[in-house]
Amino acid sequence: MMIILTYDVNTESVSGKKRLRKVAQICLNYGIRVQNSVFECNLDASQLVTFRAAILDVIDESKDSVRIYNLGNEYKKKVEHYGMKVTPDQEGSLIL
Amino acid sequence: MMIILTYDVNTESVSGKKRLRKVAQICLNYGIRVQNSVFECNLDASQLVTFRAAILDVIDESKDSVRIYNLGNEYKKKVEHYGMKVTPDQEGSLIL
Numbered sequence: 381m382m383i384i385l386t387y388d389v390n391t392e393s394v395s396g397k398k399r400l401r402k403v404a405q406i407c408l409n410y411g412i413r414v415q416n417s418v419f420e421c422n423l424d425a426s427q428l429v430t431f432r433a434a435i436l437d438v439i440d441e442s443k444d445s446v447r448i449y450n451l452g453n454e455y456k457k458k459v460e461h462y463g464m465k466v467t468p469d470q471e472g473s474l475i476l
Numbered sequence: 477m478m479i480i481l482t483y484d485v486n487t488e489s490v491s492g493k494k495r496l497r498k499v500a501q502i503c504l505n506y507g508i509r510v511q512n513s514v515f516e517c518n519l520d521a522s523q524l525v526t527f528r529a530a531i532l533d534v535i536d537e538s539k540d541s542v543r544i545y546n547l548g549n550e551y552k553k554k555v556e557h558y559g560m561k562v563t564p565d566q567e568g569s570l571i572l
Protein backbone atom coordinates (compact mmCIF):
# COMPACT_ATOMS: atom_id res chain seq x y z
CA MET A 381 0.00 0.00 0.00
CA MET A 382 1.13 3.54 -0.69
CA ILE A 383 1.66 5.60 2.42
CA ILE A 384 2.15 9.36 2.24
CA LEU A 385 3.92 10.86 5.22
CA THR A 386 4.03 14.63 5.68
CA TYR A 387 5.61 16.42 8.60
CA ASP A 388 6.24 19.78 10.14
CA VAL A 389 9.05 19.55 12.66
CA ASN A 390 9.73 22.59 14.82
CA THR A 391 13.37 23.43 14.19
CA GLU A 392 13.66 26.45 16.44
CA SER A 393 15.92 24.49 18.79
CA VAL A 394 19.02 22.35 18.25
CA SER A 395 17.01 19.32 19.36
CA GLY A 396 14.37 20.21 16.77
CA LYS A 397 16.95 20.25 13.99
CA LYS A 398 18.16 16.86 15.23
CA ARG A 399 14.59 15.49 15.20
CA LEU A 400 14.12 16.77 11.64
CA ARG A 401 17.22 14.93 10.41
CA LYS A 402 16.15 11.74 12.19
CA VAL A 403 12.58 11.85 10.85
CA ALA A 404 13.82 12.48 7.31
CA GLN A 405 16.31 9.63 7.57
CA ILE A 406 13.66 7.20 8.81
CA CYS A 407 11.38 8.22 5.95
CA LEU A 408 14.23 7.68 3.46
CA ASN A 409 14.74 4.21 4.93
CA TYR A 410 11.12 3.36 4.10
CA GLY A 411 10.40 5.33 0.95
CA ILE A 412 11.26 8.28 -1.29
CA ARG A 413 11.18 12.01 -0.75
CA VAL A 414 8.90 13.70 -3.26
CA GLN A 415 8.88 17.13 -1.68
CA ASN A 416 10.78 18.72 1.18
CA SER A 417 8.54 17.28 3.86
CA VAL A 418 6.53 14.76 1.88
CA PHE A 419 7.50 11.11 1.46
CA GLU A 420 5.91 8.26 -0.46
CA CYS A 421 6.43 4.84 1.06
CA ASN A 422 5.22 1.60 -0.54
CA LEU A 423 4.74 -0.58 2.56
CA ASP A 424 2.98 -3.72 3.74
CA ALA A 425 1.00 -3.70 6.98
CA SER A 426 3.84 -4.79 9.23
CA GLN A 427 6.28 -2.31 7.67
CA LEU A 428 3.76 0.44 8.35
CA VAL A 429 3.64 -0.57 12.03
CA THR A 430 7.43 -0.36 12.42
CA PHE A 431 7.63 2.81 10.33
CA ARG A 432 4.98 4.56 12.42
CA ALA A 433 6.63 3.44 15.67
CA ALA A 434 10.04 4.69 14.52
CA ILE A 435 8.61 8.10 13.60
CA LEU A 436 6.63 8.46 16.82
CA ASP A 437 9.71 7.52 18.79
CA VAL A 438 11.53 10.55 17.37
CA ILE A 439 9.02 13.41 17.14
CA ASP A 440 7.99 15.67 20.00
CA GLU A 441 4.21 15.58 19.80
CA SER A 442 3.99 18.89 21.68
CA LYS A 443 6.01 20.64 18.96
CA ASP A 444 5.90 18.62 15.75
CA SER A 445 3.14 17.43 13.42
CA VAL A 446 3.05 14.20 11.40
CA ARG A 447 0.28 13.13 9.06
CA ILE A 448 0.03 9.70 7.47
CA TYR A 449 -2.26 9.16 4.49
CA ASN A 450 -3.01 5.66 3.27
CA LEU A 451 -3.74 5.49 -0.47
CA GLY A 452 -4.09 1.70 -0.46
CA ASN A 453 -2.71 -0.65 -3.11
CA GLU A 454 -4.35 0.86 -6.17
CA TYR A 455 -2.69 4.23 -5.77
CA LYS A 456 -1.31 5.24 -9.16
CA LYS A 457 -4.49 6.95 -10.31
CA LYS A 458 -4.77 8.74 -6.97
CA VAL A 459 -1.52 10.66 -7.33
CA GLU A 460 -0.98 13.73 -9.48
CA HIS A 461 2.26 15.61 -9.78
CA TYR A 462 2.92 18.95 -11.41
CA GLY A 463 6.20 20.80 -11.75
CA MET A 464 9.65 20.04 -10.39
CA LYS A 465 11.06 16.86 -8.84
CA VAL A 466 10.11 13.91 -10.95
CA THR A 467 9.28 10.81 -8.83
CA PRO A 468 10.92 7.54 -9.89
CA ASP A 469 8.00 5.09 -9.97
CA GLN A 470 8.43 2.69 -7.04
CA GLU A 471 8.52 -0.28 -9.45
CA GLY A 472 11.42 1.29 -11.35
CA SER A 473 10.04 3.19 -14.36
CA LEU A 474 10.48 6.98 -14.36
CA ILE A 475 7.29 9.04 -14.31
CA LEU A 476 7.89 12.01 -16.66
CA MET B 477 -13.81 13.23 -1.94
CA MET B 478 -10.84 14.17 0.21
CA ILE B 479 -8.04 15.77 -1.73
CA ILE B 480 -4.63 16.31 -0.19
CA LEU B 481 -2.56 19.02 -1.81
CA THR B 482 1.10 19.41 -0.94
CA TYR B 483 3.46 21.92 -2.47
CA ASP B 484 7.00 23.14 -2.55
CA VAL B 485 7.13 26.63 -4.03
CA ASN B 486 10.54 28.11 -4.75
CA THR B 487 10.64 31.36 -2.80
CA GLU B 488 14.15 32.47 -3.73
CA SER B 489 12.68 35.32 -5.78
CA VAL B 490 10.06 37.98 -5.07
CA SER B 491 7.82 36.37 -7.68
CA GLY B 492 8.26 33.05 -5.88
CA LYS B 493 7.09 34.55 -2.59
CA LYS B 494 4.09 35.98 -4.45
CA ARG B 495 3.30 32.56 -5.98
CA LEU B 496 3.49 30.99 -2.52
CA ARG B 497 0.96 33.44 -1.08
CA LYS B 498 -1.37 32.90 -4.04
CA VAL B 499 -1.15 29.09 -3.90
CA ALA B 500 -1.81 29.10 -0.16
CA GLN B 501 -4.77 31.44 -0.57
CA ILE B 502 -6.29 29.26 -3.29
CA CYS B 503 -5.89 26.20 -1.10
CA LEU B 504 -7.55 28.03 1.81
CA ASN B 505 -10.45 28.88 -0.49
CA TYR B 506 -10.98 25.17 -1.13
CA GLY B 507 -9.97 23.50 2.14
CA ILE B 508 -8.01 23.69 5.37
CA ARG B 509 -4.33 23.93 6.10
CA VAL B 510 -3.14 21.00 8.22
CA GLN B 511 0.57 21.65 7.93
CA ASN B 512 2.66 24.43 6.47
CA SER B 513 2.41 23.16 2.92
CA VAL B 514 -0.27 20.50 3.26
CA PHE B 515 -3.96 21.16 2.72
CA GLU B 516 -7.01 18.92 3.01
CA CYS B 517 -9.85 19.80 0.66
CA ASN B 518 -13.20 18.01 0.66
CA LEU B 519 -14.26 18.50 -2.98
CA ASP B 520 -16.60 17.13 -5.61
CA ALA B 521 -15.33 16.33 -9.10
CA SER B 522 -16.09 19.72 -10.62
CA GLN B 523 -14.56 21.59 -7.66
CA LEU B 524 -11.41 19.52 -8.12
CA VAL B 525 -11.25 20.60 -11.77
CA THR B 526 -11.45 24.32 -10.92
CA PHE B 527 -9.13 23.93 -7.94
CA ARG B 528 -6.47 22.17 -10.03
CA ALA B 529 -6.78 24.77 -12.79
CA ALA B 530 -6.44 27.65 -10.33
CA ILE B 531 -3.30 26.13 -8.80
CA LEU B 532 -1.69 25.34 -12.16
CA ASP B 533 -2.45 28.88 -13.29
CA VAL B 534 -0.26 30.22 -10.48
CA ILE B 535 2.71 27.88 -10.08
CA ASP B 536 5.85 27.93 -12.19
CA GLU B 537 6.23 24.30 -13.19
CA SER B 538 9.95 24.83 -13.83
CA LYS B 539 10.50 25.90 -10.21
CA ASP B 540 7.64 24.66 -8.05
CA SER B 541 6.20 21.24 -7.19
CA VAL B 542 2.58 20.36 -6.50
CA ARG B 543 1.25 16.93 -5.61
CA ILE B 544 -2.41 16.05 -5.37
CA TYR B 545 -3.51 12.89 -3.60
CA ASN B 546 -7.06 11.65 -3.88
CA LEU B 547 -8.25 9.72 -0.83
CA GLY B 548 -11.78 9.25 -2.20
CA ASN B 549 -14.98 9.60 -0.18
CA GLU B 550 -14.24 7.09 2.55
CA TYR B 551 -11.18 8.91 3.82
CA LYS B 552 -11.45 9.13 7.61
CA LYS B 553 -9.73 5.81 8.24
CA LYS B 554 -7.02 6.71 5.75
CA VAL B 555 -5.76 9.72 7.69
CA GLU B 556 -3.60 9.62 10.80
CA HIS B 557 -2.38 12.64 12.67
CA TYR B 558 0.18 12.84 15.43
CA GLY B 559 1.36 15.90 17.32
CA MET B 560 0.55 19.58 16.90
CA LYS B 561 -2.20 21.29 14.88
CA VAL B 562 -5.47 19.62 15.56
CA THR B 563 -7.64 19.42 12.39
CA PRO B 564 -11.26 20.47 12.75
CA ASP B 565 -13.22 17.63 11.13
CA GLN B 566 -14.66 18.87 7.81
CA GLU B 567 -18.21 18.07 9.03
CA GLY B 568 -17.74 20.26 12.11
CA SER B 569 -16.65 18.06 15.03
CA LEU B 570 -13.14 18.63 16.41
CA ILE B 571 -10.75 15.71 16.13
CA LEU B 572 -8.75 15.65 19.42
